[in-house]
Amino acid sequence: MLLNKLLVCNLGGEAVAGRIIEVEAYDQDDPASHTFRGRTERNAAMFGPPGHLYVYLSYGIHHCANVVVGGEGQGEAVLIRSVEVVEGLDAARRRRGNRELGDLTNGPGKLSQAFGLDLSHDGQDLCSSNGLIRLVDDGMLPPRSPQVGPRVGLTKAVDTPWRFSCR
DNA sequence: AAAGAGATGGTCT
DNA sequence: GACCATCTCTTTT
Numbered sequence: 001m002l003l004n005k006l007l008v009c010n011l012g013g014e015a016v017a018g019r020i021i022e023v024e025a026y027d028q029d030d031p032a033s034h035t036f037r038g039r040t041e042r043n044a045a046m047f048g049p050p051g052h053l054y055v056y057l058s059y060g061i062h063h064c065a066n067v068v069v070g071g072e073g074q075g076e077a078v079l080i081r082s083v084e085v086v087e088g089l090d091a092a093r094r095r096r097g098n099r100e101l102g103d104l105t106n107g108p109g110k111l112s113q114a115f116g117l118d119l120s121h122d123g124q125d126l127c128s129s130n131g132l133i134r135l136v137d138d139g140m141l142p143p144r145s146p147q148v149g150p151r152v153g154l155t156k157a158v159d160t161p162w163r164f165s166c167r
Numbered sequence: 168a169a170a171g172a173g174a175t176g177g178t179c180t
Numbered sequence: 181g182a183c184c185a186t187c188t189c190t191t192t193t
Contacts, residue, residue, distance in 0.1 A: 064185065
């Protein structure tokens with residue numbers, strides 16, 4: 001379960017951490033998934049070992065971050081759609097053009113920008129203790145039990161109810 | 168408050 | 181050459 005874990009990044013000398021509050025799942029049988037048509041150069045990380053990062057460029061402008069799940073060769077990942085910054089707010093806001101908190105990391109492209117993530121971080125291990133990008137379970141309980149709903153922002157398989165949030 | 172359009176570039180056919 | 185797992189700004193109600 002990825003919800004309520006912390007994404008911790010130390011990039012460009014600026015540490016930013018955030019609590020994951022919304023995610024969206026993709027697997028190889030999903031027409032909307034990048035892995036639907038098999039392995040390519042771009043989606044290679046999704047077929048790699050779980051616990052690694054998959055970053056792709058969206059609409060030529062934004063970066064989106066996923067956590068690889070499932071087993072190696074499975075082509076499954078979970079897109080991080082929204083987080084709540086708990087550390088490094090100054091750096092996050094500077095990268096986001098000094099935007100208000102409610103507009104800071106409430107979208108996959110926005111949070112990647114706030115955390116300084118880009119294509120160069122594709123495939124990174126999120127579980128190694130000395131990594132610059134990490135996924136941390138701090139044992140905190142979710143403020144709300146997880147909600148399930150249809151996915152958004154897609155053109156295929158829109159109704160597959162694989163969006164989860166605890167907002 | 169809601170709806171529409173343009174930006175922009177890597178990846179795949 | 182077409183397609184997008186998005187965001188922001190502008191226009192319209």
